[in-house]
Amino acid sequence: MLVTVLGKTLELRHAFTISRGTKTKGESVFVNVKHEGLVGWGEASPNARYGETTATAMTALATMIDGLEERPAAFVHELSRVFGMVEGEYAAKAALDMALHDYLGKSLGAPLYRVWGLDPGRILPTSMTIAMADPEVMAARAREARDFHFLKIKLGGADDRAMIRAIRNVTDRPLRVDANEGWHDREAALREIEWLATQKVELVEQPMPAAQLEDVAWIKERSPLALIADESFTTTRSLLGLAEAYHGVNIKLQKCGGLLAAREAIAIARTMGLSVMLGCMLESSLGIAAACQLAPLADILDLDGNLLLSNDPFDGLTLRDGCVLPSDRPGLGVSPNQGIMQPEDEDEALFSQRRED
Ligand code: MG
DSSP, rough: EEEEEEEEEEEEEEEEEEETTEEEEEEEEEEEEEETTEEEEEEEEGGGTTTTTTHHHHHHHHHHHHOSSSSSTHHHHHHHHTTTTTSHHHHHHHHHHHHHHHHHHHTTTSHHHTTOOOOOOOOOOOOEEEEEHHHHHHHHHHHHHSSSSSEEOOOOOOOHHHHHHHTTOOOOOOOEEOTTTOOOOOHHHHHHHHGGGTTTTEEOOOOOGGGGGHHHHHHHHOSSSSESSSSSSOGGGGGGTGGGSSSEEEHHHHHHTSSSHHHHHHHHHHTTTEEEEEEEOOOOOOHHHHHHHHHGSSSEOOOOGGGGSOOEEOOOOOOTTEEEEESSSBBBBOOOOOTTTOTTTTTEEEEEOOOOO
């Protein structure tokens, strides 16, 4: 088995501003597992909000890859063991989990959703994110996104209502709002939510900081809109206690450590009576394709990370009538875009570990 890890800069079409700051690019770490003529790919999108950087993800991957044995198609026990060797670093864990799932699907000659018995015909339309900007710029972006059924508006700035009014001037699509922990006073947050309910907004994601769970529980008792936990949900264990404060949870592979953990989180969230949103970080078509395999299980989809990029290193997803759909090719169903991603270029590999038979 040869495992190669490559770092790649993902260029954004537009600067991406949320309540925490602005990004003009992303950094993903790609993992490539080769064994007996098959290749599995995975992607990590390390996130500073969770104490992750490209460097910490690389270190975690080096440790875990070193601990892997030679059986990439029977990896459930393997992953559990090597994940135990690293504290945190869920993006790195997600990349390894994805690469091995991609390998599994390819070794069986079937898309992963088929391996799991899921119907891609159940995949709902995704929302398209409109990041914070001047209200007229946001309105222009909303107009460009007219083919999407839902818009997700980033709030938590100086004048949230001006942004919503500007968007409402150009579209009557249902809106979803994400404050990214940007509101700090519960009474003020509730007033915003009550006003948003008059603007054809259907849900609010992470109104307040994760540390203010009791304040969100107070809002939930009074809120006319559904509240969805995003930053409040990281690992599967963090789900416990969320139902008091939220109606649903935004599950992302990069936060919980991959597809196995996300399936588990979906099952637990359902048991707790929480609705399930499946979301993403800034990721290429590879990371989004992994989430798409699980998308038939979600109530709300927010899988637009790849659509925000100008140099997507992977190909294979289809956008049809507002739905991001996986291909019918084996595994995760995407392949590297040779113009951007050159997996055979050893110079570009940050490191390779060959564990030959
Ligand atoms: Mg969010």
